[in-house]
Amino acid sequence: MKALWNQPAFRVGLMLALFAIVATTLVAFTEESTREQIKENERLALLDAINVLVPKQVYDNDILNDTIVLPATPQLGTTEPTMVYRARKNNEPVAAVLSSVAPDGYSGSINILIAVYTDGSLAGVRVISHKETPGLGDKIDVQRDDWILQFAGLSLDSPDKSRWKVKKDGGDFDQFTGATITARAVVNAIKRTLEFFEANQDKLFIPAEENT
Secondary structure, three states: OHHHHOOHHHHHHHHHHHHHHHHHHHHHHHHHHHHHHHHHHHHHHHHHHHHHHOOHHHOOOOOOOOEEEEOOOHHHOOOOOEEEEEEEEOOEEEEEEEEEEEEEEOOEEEEEEEEEEOOOOEEEEEEEEOOOOOOOHHHHOOOOOOHHHHHOOOEOOEOOHHHOOEHHHOOOEOOOOOOHHHHHHHHHHHHHHHHHHHHHHHHHOOOHHHOO
8 A cells, every 4th residue: 555655646546536525525515505595595585475465464374384285277277286375373364375377368378476365355466477578568567567566455346256357348457558468368367366265265274284
């Protein structure tokens, strides 16, 4: 062994091997740390998005962990399982945050986050992704226009269910000039989500310990 150590090539090779081991360990550690940081950033971003719709002062549970998984649900426009986040106060249901999809947007599907209080009224609505036309259909995005804010506080009774349409179709909601299809798709998706909530509220708020 001593004879090998005295050979420069052996020493260099050993040092390179040790360097490779250390470097690989550091890279693995860094990647794991980065993954954990990304997960945490995503968790915080989701919590912020939920708290925009359901103010954190109205619930006291860990909303990100009080969840139920819905299978693909045609009424919600979803084609894969989605998570429902449940807000509770003193263990009593307060609101549910659901994912909904308007499949009939002008340029494709529109993904929407919809929060509904237990009395059936909307806590809030936000479009989270879309491909609608800039300057026209993109007004569904709260960063472009406040149109989406009008839904907070509304329900299937206010306005009447028959009025859940854009004005062009005889309803109560404004459409966009040159982008009626977009507004119509979002209004219809919100209405369908409210109807789904009304019909399935008991299932949506099944106690966490029973949700297995």
